[in-house]
Amino acid sequence: MNEIDLVREALGRPRPTEQETAAAFARVQRDIASGAAARRSRGLTAVSRRLWVGGFGLTAVAAAAAVAVPVLGASPETGPHRSTAPPPAARTVLLVAAQSAERQDDTMRRYWHDTSTSRLYYRLHAPTGDYTVVWARRFEGWTPSNPTGRDCGRRQDLGTRPAGPADQAVWRRAGSPAAFSIPMDRKGFAPMTRKLAAGPPTTACRALPPDGAIFSLGGNVTMKDLRTLPADPNRLKRMLVERFGRSGTDTEPLTRNKTGDSWMFSVARDIILTMPVTPRVRAAAFRMIADLPTVRTIGSVRDAEGRQGTAVAIDEHTSDGDLEHRLIIDQASGTALAYEQLVLKPAGRNAGRAPGSLINSVANLTSGWTDTAPR
Template sequence: MNPMDELRAARPAHLGDRPVDERTRAAELAHAMSVPRRTRRRRAAVRPVWGLAGLAAAVAAVAAVAVVVAGNAAPQPGKQAPQAGQSASATPRKVTLSARAVLLAAAEKADRQPDRTGEWWYSSSVSRHVYPAREGGYLVVDRQRNEEWTPRATGGEQWSREQRLGAEPAGEADRLAWERAGSPGEIDVVVPMKKVAPLSLPTASGKATTSHSPLVDGDKVFWLGRNVTMKDLRGLPDEPEKLKKWLLDSYDGHSTESSSVKMDSDDWLFTVSVGLIVDMPVTPQVRGAAFRMLAGLDSVKVIENVTDAEGRTGTAAALRQSDERTGVRESRLIFDEATGRALGTESVVVEPRGPQAALEPGTVSSSEAVLEAGWTDVGPKR
């Protein structure tokens, strides 16, 4: 059996400017101050995302597999029958893969996805942000659905549709505290910026609003350290080392959000690679190369059986990040191991500081769950 076959056998199954209402502006500014987020697509500035190893790395990954002997157990339905010479109670093997091996396996799955194109690159997601209520001592989750259409052809327009889904108490204890406060239909929350007006979040959902604007310079669709075209994205190198070099040509020692916040190259590569994997219109092979690049970062760990904000179970590639303003957080890319497709992202508070001081360690302060991301010939309703 060659190394790639061994890896397969060991692997477990499993995006200009436009008017913005004050509530949305306040929420986005508050979030920008509270956590370095995965930059979303915006028309005027287009967006950051980025993305090691080939056969030799796969061999190393297989070598890293640790076989753990579980307790005696009878074969379960669907399990392989005992081989000749084994008893029916032969101990099954539980295979534990290293973080590197899991990411390389996800890369292989991503490589196998079909590469069909269409007239539009479409994405749909639900974002969530946590705020402390001004009174009552409870936390509130503000939810919003986002849809975006980016044209494949140059000279067109980008479209987006947003709908507030309503705020709600973050957990059961928060719900009880909200009820004790009279179950207000609008909740005043603490915004971690002194110059932002008080923010009041309605618990009822709002109407969807649609907007559109021309492509930047007529052809720029995303930001990858520099504004790029659809042609640029479709032509990104699909070899991990070449992709890494392409991306690092735009690295200047600071974060993707602010030139005043220092960020080392591994943190930066993780941040931009997450965006690429989640919903960028790159080829499956480039997405696979981004996974392989993550596999080459020693600071990245893998967490299994993570439940995302939509209740789906996946695996997370996680990196601990910190800065003087917000403290320490764990940034996560959640993906489906069985397909290599991204489920979304989340930021978990580890050591709260500054704007996040009111949040307990372990709190998911923000998340984005991907509902759809792919090519379509069906454009937005005009």
């Protein structure tokens, strides 16, 4: 008997509602987890784009990061270890998270405050052999609920270092450099230089732009835009496609890559991860992903911060290979812990990476309303 059958048995009738299925599955999952805990192994995209003004320029900051510098047995080339138990269906995982999200507090205060740590993996070439380094950054933001308020952000470069023990060994053979020259993907751009040591945090506050844009969701959006998104998954999907799913002008036809499953997954992911939407809208975004026919479940994993969650994913075929977009969820709280991007079949700019290796990710550390302004 699989877990869905257990849900149906717990409900006692053949056609439960979506909410009943989610609640019953949560109960079943807790029962399963309590009995399996002793046997469980202890091993182990541009996301939520915030717009910055003034000193940072009006640019979309992609919260990207590579997951799991090898902590508790995780490998940067193969990704975090996960439970060997059969994972539940992705739809069930997402419906449970949706129901939990609806119970979140939604008392608006002066600022939407969020903190994240992002990591990017780079494959470097050296005479002693190729190795992977990870560049980590921490970001903290205070987005005003009032359009006349000041938008503040604090950033810190956490340093760049070899991603794992094997990479560290090759790095040492290369002379243990304290800085890394990272080639840019685009022609004509000079390589980036990243240092081993972390840098000091920097904080900047600026007035919002005249249009009030605070985030990018396929297009620039204001706090009012986010707070008035429809809470019905079908209406939400239709509105996102109509407003942001068009290429070029509003008179051009919808493009496949802008309205396909991978695009819808990425937009819903951004809403879920850190944006100041209402709990009902966050729940609708979970349900919107649950309705995508190509979404699949991975099971129990740990993110870069060592937190355990349930991962769902969607694949995308690109000129840089077949990619996996992964969202790690805490079903009990209805929050997303992290987003990860992996390459499944390397090609193009990812040709030098191993299949299954991590490219980038972001770990959502905190997100919620506060009246406390940054110092």
